[in-house]
Amino acid sequence: MTDPACAVDEHRARLLEGVTALDPEVVPLAEALGRVLAADVAATLSVPPFDHAAMDGFAVRAADVASVPVALPVSGAVAAGDPVTPLVPGTAVRIMTGAPVPPGADLVVPFEWTTGTDPVEIVQRADAGRHIRFEGEDVRAGEAALAAGVRLGPAQLGLLTSVGATAVAVRPRPRLAVLSTGAELVAGHVPDSNSPTLLAAGRAAGADAAAFGPAPDDLAGFRALLAAAVDTTDLVVTTGGISAGDHDVVKAALRDDPGFWFGPIAMKPGRPQGCGVVDSSDGRRVPVVTLPGTPIAAYASFLLYVVPLLHALAGTPWRPVTAPLAAPVTAGDRTVLLPGVVDEAGAIRPLPGHAGHSQRLLAAADALLVVPPSGRLVPEGTPVEVLALHPRSQEGLDG
Template sequence: MVGATVEDHRRRILAGVEPLGRSDTVPLGEALGRVLAADVVATLSVPPFDHAAMDGFAVRAAEVAAPPVELPVAGVVAAGDDAPPLPRGAALRIMTGAPVPPGADLVVPFEWTSGTDPVRVLRTADAGRHVRCEGEDVRAGESALAAGTLLGPAQLGLLTSVGAASVAVRPRVRLAVVSTGAELVEGQVPDSNSPTLLAAGRAAGADAVAYGPAPDDPAGFRAQLTAAVEAADVVVTTGGISAGDHDVVKAALADEDGFWFGPVAMKPGRPQGCGALAAADGRRVPVVTLPGTPIAAYAGFLLYVVPLLHALAGSPWRPVTAPLAAPVPAGDRTVLLPGVLDDDGRIRPLPGHAGHSQRLLAAADALLVVPPTGRLVPAGTPVEVLASVGSPVGSPV
């Protein structure tokens, strides 16, 4: 195998990366997809008071311990009512969510009764049945969610219930994309890498801005790169890292301490590079250099930059896998193939020339990561899949 492995290069890029130190405070309505920067302590208990878990009759368990028992109905308690005390030897008709009356310790579901007045209780249970007690889920003063939690719909619901109106979250990572190539600057070829990678970065939760295309001369490229470093938390470049006469990225950065350029055993996307540059405020800004071919740039972004964005944001990331729908040949390097999902959730490579076809990529649900086993990978084998938000296979984002 020639070159570093995909796993080696991913580890190289992530080595020593720590979450950004700053935080933002945002209202809950703007917190979806963000990561908590601090524990959230409940100011309200969940539930906030003892309430009925079912429609039925609130009673004293001791008074209905030997059914059948007939009790007069002393009133009705609905959700939002103030519950009156339960008279001895009586029942109160109660609705789901209504406060349990003082003196009651059991809610007998309608199905266990005659439903009439007086009510005939035909079946009973121990005290506490069908009653949700104050604070049984979360008590005021407890930690409701820990720092590092990714906020989805369920987490936002819990935060609302415990009384949080706003939360401290880790910042959105600032991503800069610098594409290179004289053909892009002169308008001979549209710069498709910038919108593709900006969209992939935003799908990963980053604030993404383009600083390019940059010209094919080291001074002009370095000026745009410097502007990107000053404004961003991570910089991605595309193109200019092979062995040609105009590989401006490699020429401009090869002598920088800590930068690495070389082959990675993957197809497409063999030339790769990474390092870090110092900003004027002392920050060390990671720089990931990707090939210029659109599919190779996109594959490298999903393989390497998405995990880096998560590491900087302090949010969890793990590879997404799906079983192969059919056998796939493998060689001595990792191969990335556009694929589609079958109805059973298995992923199947699309036929065609995958290494350069943007049309094929646009028709795909994801990129399959075929491991370098050197032999046929059987159907049913789980393989890593790379996809942006919106793909039916989900996303490592």
């Protein structure tokens, strides 16, 4: 008698249970691109660091130009990086964008509002504070510039540099091992398409991914490769060898290990699944996720189950992404994953064809629709979970 099939959400929750973010490390900003902050970063410098001109013009007192036109003698000039002296009341200082505003000045009048001569005639009035960027108006020294959990891109690195940070505490990139199995792969009779597919998917999710294998269909050879993968990575994903066949080496090697689970999931493709934890030689408890060997099932399962795990290890929040159906679909008695394309409005339409085994169909898709079981027609416009297959489709789905 076979075990009852587990629901997709139940299996995903089982995989995430007990997984915590990797211990932080401190790295220079130059090495922090793409990493996730492990702690809040407080500004040591204000942004801007001092009051400065937002435009080329003349620094003046607003009280001196309350009525226009008015002519003021030019008492000096200041450019970005120049030392600055206090403004003499009743005069104007020629000032360039980015230059410090002279003490006593509270307004920058753009060149376009003046004659540009000496004395300078100002023909348009403005209130105090106009065209000045004030010290700390963006970020004040001592306040949080970025919060823990933020992934660092170019803009975030620019901000951290501006507030005086030179190094930050970040989560390590999860180290992912992809271990394919199968004598047909070892012998070269069938190309190992799972490894490059899942390595690319792991790297797209922010992991440092490495291939192990393919492993032969014998216990000793598989265990040796698994031990090497566990000792050098934070998460191991295997493909193939978990069904009920005579040569299903992954299941044979691990099914009796404490804490390992193998069983059916109520999904198509990807019914056989498994997971557990293996001890490394340095005492770490490394999660192992065992996926089916069929390329479509392996990739779909990776997006469903492994990507959330990588987020958990990296300390970044993960949430399912949804999109409305652009056309009705018929739900079955289990979760079905269908290749689809995203339209300009962000709705997703399933592609016609046999989705369970066609790599060509998958390559033409933007995303996989995750259609939960109901046995009923799911109407157009219904939001469903979607798994983006490449960055362009993710941008469309996120709006």
